[in-house]
Amino acid sequence: MKKRFTLFLTIITLMTTSLRAQSDMDMNALLSQINADSLLQTVMDLQNFGSRFALREGGNIEVAEYLVERLHRYNVSAVIDSFHQDGYNWLGGYYDQWFYNVKGILPSANPVDDSIVIVGAHLDAISYDHSTFSLQTLAPGADDNASGVAVMIELARICHANQLQFNRDIHFMAYDGEELGLFGSYYDAEARLNADDKVKLMINNDMVSFQPDNDWRLTLHWYSNAMDPLHRAAELCAQYTDIEPYIPDVADNTDAAYSDSYAYYRNGFPAVFAIEYTFSTSYHTDHDVADSNNYAYHADVARYNMALLADYALLSNGTGVEEHVTATSMCLSPNPANDRAVLLYQNEEGAIASISVYDMAGRLVLRQDEQGDISGTHRTELNLSHLPSGFYICRLQTPSRVETVKFVRE
Template identity: 35%
Template sequence: MKNSKHIKLIVTISLFALIANSCKDENDSYYKPDIPIFDQNVKDLVDEINADSLEKKVQWLEDMGSRFAVNDDRKAVAKRIRDRFISYGYTNAKLDSFYVSLTTRWSQTYYTWQYNVIATLEGSVTPSWVYVMGGHYDSIIGNDGAYTTAPGANDNASGVAATLEVARVLKEQGFNPQSTIEFIAFAAEEFGLYGSTDYAEKARYETKNIKFMLNNDMIAYWPVSSNNMRVNILDYNISTEIREKAQDYCNLYTLLETINDNYYQKYSDSYSFYLNSYKAIYFTTDADDPYYHTINDVTANCNFEICKEITKVNCAMLVDYNK
């Protein structure tokens, strides 16, 4: 009888384990790298990130003259970015419009339509889970000349270029992610994070399952006199783990040194995600840009080696979480 009870107990436990396993939350079966380790397949994709390609994208954005958020051509600018995504094979690339009141630094108020640009790489296993990479595309300088000339190469053509570059590489290399990746160029950041706020609030309302957001803002200035390249990875109290993993990815796949200084964490698009309870981190170079918000923020004053390395971190994270 003892053995019979023992057998029954084993069968009962086994059946319970089988049922429990079949009822697992889908998050339990999802690959999440607790401790990132080197993966040659990830490196092969990351190594496709190209400094010359990034430079050409930044120059292309600079050549638009100004991407000032209240310019008459703001929709045309958004369409050009959308069309670049489409040229990479993202036929679902779209403008996501929203209406907002914007007041300039010289006290002019505009009621305008603004346009986020979104391109989606659909997930093959858990498409309802979403990873976001992005940066704002609008630019500004410190006076009303922004209407005609606001090149915004580092701030923030660099972040848009990084987003476009990762989108290009993943599509060209045929990467098939487990979960959905959204590449976003945000509008009207310089006026108060309006584009990312609109997106994040809509996402929260729709209960969108965003796993994390990678924000890139001013990632292409680094003094040529400095040998070491250093990225500041800002986080929030709900995304410390993501930031720590980003530092691990820097060590595995880039030449970057890392720091974590959160002084400016409220001043870029990642903050909108945090305010809506989404995990987000924010990449920026650890250097004061002397050309910030001036007509001299041009491609020629950017460093595309550090831009490439920061772009590689983004790519590594998106790939490793979705392989």
């Protein structure tokens, strides 16, 4: 467990409940700047390459150059990180090709540690006739996955426009060759493993712009080494967007292996993977065009991303920074619990601790604020009688830390 005392924590110490509400308002003000038109513009730009199929003549170098230029515009130092690969593709043809990842770095203002947060999406596309399996000339990939890349670019734009400062480095990544077998993300994740990089979280978006207007849901695929970030992601999505987060059960989570975050998971790094709940019908065809997307929904997905990025990269401009402590000093008993449970925790003198309980979809189901009259161990009783049986997360926030504990309501 790492203790941190930054300037920001000093500010938090002075916070009252009303100031905390103010802090949430700041985050909402920031998120309101996320713009559907600017997402659409990036999707159009990417679609206008005609095809982003990684094995076409010359590969995706021009796409990568465009993304480097976009990131430079937002003062992110970006480079093309190319790699070579050969083999047989899914149609049996032999290839011998260069692939082009884009890597953009936004350094932290005040590093708390040497870990980084990655926001990534694949830049390549594929389209084929689903009855004959023959490749189509155009691979617009507007939803798959210009939408994910557009989120990454929009976050860079928002960071720059607000001169946001973080306490962890952020890497904005675009991956080539995903459709052929996660080539770009394996290349990057393996390089990071060899370089002993510390990845706090990899945030992946793959197909996040197609959704009917009457059903805004977002699937959050999960990896067994990253359950805390998953629940935090669901919580932030529920808190800051109109989208209902959906966490699939094991049987429904198999698609977790079919996008770039899987390469990070396989190399031991924590990741979350967001994908539209209602799968696009033009998936992997030349009908996957910008017109079919829902940019209001897309903008809300970008808001979920910004909130998650702020949380894990420790945004220090006063919009709700928190450090997550996995080792916990609080204790909830009994667990499994019935109508009542007792929570024991440490609090600072005079401080307000807020206790929140969330269900597995990230919905807030109970909230209790407690004044810490004396420092030391506090005991509080939680009334769980109104909760249906199932898994829950109890979250404690004090001026200096956030702790969570999972429990079962019988």
